[in-house]
Amino acid sequence: MIRLFPQPTTTAQGPTDLDPRAEVAAETRESNGERPWVYTNMIASADGGTAVDGQSGQLGGPGDKALFTALRAVADVIIVGASTVREERYRPPSPSPEVVKERIGRGQAARPRIVVVTRSLSLDLDLPLFGDPGNRPYVLTVGSAPPDALERLKDVADIIIAGDDDVDMELGLEQLSRQAGAATALSEGGPSINGQLIAADLIDEWNLSLSPTLLGADSHRAAIGPVDGGPPRGMRLDRVWADDDYLFCRWVRAAEDGT
Numbered sequence: 001m002i003r004l005f006p007q008p009t010t011t012a013q014g015p016t017d018l019d020p021r022a023e024v025a026a027e028t029r030e031s032n033g034e035r036p037w038v039y040t041n042m043i044a045s046a047d048g049g050t051a052v053d054g055q056s057g058q059l060g061g062p063g064d065k066a067l068f069t070a071l072r073a074v075a076d077v078i079i080v081g082a083s084t085v086r087e088e089r090y091r092p093p094s095p096s097p098e099v100v101k102e103r104i105g106r107g108q109a110a111r112p113r114i115v116v117v118t119r120s121l122s123l124d125l126d127l128p129l130f131g132d133p134g135n136r137p138y139v140l141t142v143g144s145a146p147p148d149a150l151e152r153l154k155d156v157a158d159i160i161i162a163g164d165d166d167v168d169m170e171l172g173l174e175q176l177s178r179q180a181g182a183a184t185a186l187s188e189g190g191p192s193i194n195g196q197l198i199a200a201d202l203i204d205e206w207n208l209s210l211s212p213t214l215l216g217a218d219s220h221r222a223a224i225g226p227v228d229g230g231p232p233r234g235m236r237l238d239r240v241w242a243d244d245d246y247l248f249c250r251w252v253r254a255a256e257d258g259t
Contacts, residue, residue: 001063001243018241020063024070025102027238027250029184029205035173036185038079039205040194041071042222046210049219050191059211063243071207073099075112075186077138077176081193082118090114091128092135111135112186115176116157117167117193121149130156138180140172169200195225201233204253212245 001018003009009016029037043059044050052058060068072078072093080090093111095103100110114129114137121141123130129137139157141150143164153159160179162172176182187193187203197203208222235251242248 001066001241001248003239004242004247005237005240020066020070020241021073021099021102024067025074025106029074031177031183035170035177035202036076036182037204038173038185038187038197038202039071039207040187040189040197040203040222041068041207041209042189042194043209043211044222045213045215045219047214047216048221049215049217050189050222051219052215059213060209061211061244061246063241063246063248064209064211066243067207067209067241067248069095069099071186072112073102074106074108074184076108076182076184077115077180077186078112079115079117079140079185079187079193081190082116082120082123084188084190084193085114085116085127085129086124089127092132092137113138113180115140115160115172115185117141117169117172117196119145119165119167121145121153123149123153125152125156138176140167140176142167167196169196169202173202189222191220191222191224194223198223198233199225203233205238206235206251208249208251210247210249 001020002015003018009018031037043064045059095111103110116137117140119142137157138160139153140160140162143161160172160175162168187197234254236254238250238252240249
């Protein structure tokens with residue numbers, strides 16, 4: 001993997017590979033005190049599609065997997081929608097011993113915790129995600145969630161109520177900051193979760209990998225939000241990496257003056 005922007009790693013002697021994990025760990029991510037720094041990791045085809053048969057894995061390659069690991073390595077919590085949990089068969093995070101050592105050295109927990117966002121609580125408790133008592137997921141839900149399902153989930157997950165009928169993402173993030181000490185929150189989607197975060201103006205960093213493929217059909221884009229999602233949020237291009245015809249882009253929230 002090489003850097004194209006802002007300072008290319010290609011020299012007169014040829015390209016110089018970078019270490020995605022070291023580079024991501026060195027990037028600035030600062031909590032604003034009330035809620036964690038919110039950043040994404042999504043992959044899309046060159047024409048904007050994000051899934052093949054409901055899953056994103058077929059779009060990725062070795063570079064995308066390396067970035068996936070690097071972005072997870074610095075997360076305190078990983079936010080994901082219930083449909084993505086079901087389709088991707090989510091598991092508890094299992095970082096390598098090297099990543100665990102780095103996390104502890106930064107004052108983080110050894111492993112990040114998954115945060116499942118769901119109003120209906122329609123979750124299969126036999127999923128691997130709910131099978132590790134040492135790394136229980138959070139379930140971010142609403143006050144009107146089905147009481148029976150809520151009681152069952154309490155055996156395998158920690159519950160956070162944020163909103164009555166719709167999940168209030170900002171309130172949920174604030175509670176994750178207070179209850180979990182989360183300073184960094186990685187959103188892995190799907191598109192509707194990203195759309196909710198954008199509509200609430202909660203995205204601080206947008207990571208999008210571009211796959212050298214064309215999907216066509218009706219695949220979702222990286223974010224699907226309400227039509228009244230507010231004015232466009234300005235973002236600043238921070239870096240671009242490349243690997244085997246893939247591009248890996250990072251944008252960060254632009255300052256109010258546009259810089």
